[in-house]
Amino acid sequence: MQARKIGLGLAALAAGALVLGLLQEQRLGRLRAQNEALRAQVSELTAFQAESKQRAGPPDGMAETARLRDQQAELLRLRGEVTRLRNEARQNAAGGATGSLPPAIAAPVGDQGETNSAPFTAAATVSVGSGETFATGGWLTSSGLRTFLLATPKLGESAADGKAINVAMCLLKVAEGDLPESLLRKLQSQTQADSPVLTGTEAAFLKSKLDSADETNIVSRPFIATSDGVPASLFVGESRPNPDGTQREIGTKIDLSPQLAQDGQTIKVAVNLEYVPLEEKGSGDARLKSN
Numbered sequence: 001m002q003a004r005k006i007g008l009g010l011a012a013l014a015a016g017a018l019v020l021g022l023l024q025e026q027r028l029g030r031l032r033a034q035n036e037a038l039r040a041q042v043s044e045l046t047a048f049q050a051e052s053k054q055r056a057g058p059p060d061g062m063a064e065t066a067r068l069r070d071q072q073a074e075l076l077r078l079r080g081e082v083t084r085l086r087n088e089a090r091q092n093a094a095g096g097a098t099g100s101l102p103p104a105i106a107a108p109v110g111d112q113g114e115t116n117s118a119p120f121t122a123a124a125t126v127s128v129g130s131g132e133t134f135a136t137g138g139w140l141t142s143s144g145l146r147t148f149l150l151a152t153p154k155l156g157e158s159a160a161d162g163k164a165i166n167v168a169m170c171l172l173k174v175a176e177g178d179l180p181e182s183l184l185r186k187l188q189s190q191t192q193a194d195s196p197v198l199t200g201t202e203a204a205f206l207k208s209k210l211d212s213a214d215e216t217n218i219v220s221r222p223f224i225a226t227s228d229g230v231p232a233s234l235f236v237g238e239s240r241p242n243p244d245g246t247q248r249e250i251g252t253k254i255d256l257s258p259q260l261a262q263d264g265q266t267i268k269v270a271v272n273l274e275y276v277p278l279e280e281k282g283s284g285d286a287r288l289k290s291n
Contacts, residue, residue, distance in 0.1 A: 120275045122149065122195040127261070127268045130155045134269075135198040135206050137171075138187040141277055145173045146187065147219065148198075148206055149275075153258055153267045156225070163228035165258045165267060171219035171275065172210050180205065219277075220252055231257040237278060250278040 120139040128134050133152045141147040149171055156164030176184060183202055190196060198206065210218075226232040237251010256271040 118276070120147070120277075122273045123271070124195045124197045125268065125270045126197050126199065127266055128153065128199060130265050130267060132199075133203045133207050135203045136195050136271065137273065137275070138190075138196050138198075139275070140176075141173070141275075144176050146176055146179070147171060147173050147275065147277075149254075149271075149273055150203070150206055150210060151256075151269065151271065153269050155260075155265075155267070163260055165226055165228060165260070167224045167226070167256060167258065167269070169222045169224070169254070170210055171222070171252055172206065172213060173217045173219065174206065174209050178209065222252065222254055224254070224256060226256075226258060228258065228260040231255065237276070248276075250276045252276075 120137070120141060122136045122139075124134075124136040126134045126136075131152065131154045133150055135148045135150045137149045138146050149169060151167055151169045153165055153167045156166045179187075180202075183198075183205070187196060220236045222234055222236050224232045224234060233253070233255045235249060235251060235253050237249055237253075239247045240250055242248055253274040254271065255273075256269055259268045259270075260266075261268060
């Protein structure tokens with residue numbers, strides 16, 4: 001009798017698992033279909049905007065300006081919806097791998113506000129000339145906003161060996177609607193483990209946004225003074241207590257290692273970045289000189 005009960009219990013568990021699997025597959029199918037539909041709407045709206053600009057020429061009065069703003073707002077909304085559905089599908093897929101049914105509404109990374117405790121990370125290695133700017137990051141840290149790290153390594157004269165390297169940086173938030181379509185596609189196509197390396201025109205575009213940025217869009221302006229081949233680190237932020245009494249660091253951690261090339265002008269920089277958003281009370285400045 002007991003063996004029969006055990007058999008019935010196992011059969012019920014198997015049936016439950018099968019039902020959960022079917023529900024999961026149906027949900028993922030619906031999400032994929034919605035994602036594709038929204039992507040098609042984005043493409044159609046983008047093409048319509050381009051065609052309208054070609055036909056209409058310069059905007060004609062306030063009504064035309066308002067119409068273009070409405071179209072831009074709708075395009076921005078559709079892009080955000082595509083990103084939300086993509087992240088939700090990934091989370092549902094991860095939930096399916098563990099055999100559990102995900103929540104009905106899953107909040108994607110970056111849509112949890114500026115107090116998200118999950119870190120955004122980037123690791124990049126890039127070679128640039130002294131005084132040239134590169135960028136990495138590009139995380140969707142809040143709805144419609146992406147956060148980049150801009151860094152400008154430059155040769156200095158303070159080190160005893162004459163190979164001082166100063167790295168001025170800025171953590172900058174940029175609205176997705178302001179990004180070039182090619183750069184936005186590049187960021188959206190990268191997996192969570194990838195870190196973009198942005199130089200040339202992409203870095204120049206972000207630097208132009210920095211030069212004209214409102215202070216509310218500047219998270220912090222870290223600065224590291226080190227020398228050729230000497231690793232350096234800094235942390236900009238604060239420590240906060242966890243429920244268990246331990247401490248967690250909220251803010252920006254940066255580890256970098258610069259290396260001067262044989263030409264004496266090119267600097268190879270390896271940078272590791274971890275960013276945990278916090279409530280921002282204005283821009284911050286931090287400087288750390290390596291030993």
